[in-house]
Amino acid sequence: MTNNITYELTDQLGIFKAWCLLEHELVQIKIKVSRIFHVNCCTLIELNSNQTQPSANYKRIIHNCSQAYYLYEYHLAENIFHDYYTDIMTD
Structure with a gap:
């Protein structure tokens, strides 16, 4: 079968x-399918959304071996990601 x-x-x-x-x-x-991605910030940001969480529980390899300062993991629905793409890339 x-x-x-x-x-x-x-x-x-x-x-x-x-x-x-x-x-x-x-x-x-x-x-x-949700969009999951990581943002490496140089400064600590205030968490005001349940869509963002610190990624301190595990280590990620950063592109070009850059230092990970404050690594945040985003879980967003694809339509929300497209609506806020510019704001996310600014972060």
């Missing part, structure tokens, strides 16, 4: 459709 999976983009950012063939039945599954 074989199972086939096909992925499809949707109109919504960060939302995908997966079509699965399971035992002769076609099933649609909605997949929501």
Whole structure:
């Protein structure tokens, strides 16, 4: 018995459709993918959002072996990321 999976983009950012063939039945599954990224700040920032948290519990390798000062991890829905892209890149 074989199972086939096909992925499809949707109109919504960060939302995908997966079509699965399971035992002769076609099933649609909605997949929501969040954007997770890290920001290395030179100064401590005040945390005012549940979308941002300090990344002190684990170590990350910073691009070009730069020093990690205050490393923050962001978990954002893709549409929110696109709405606040400029502000995030300023941080």
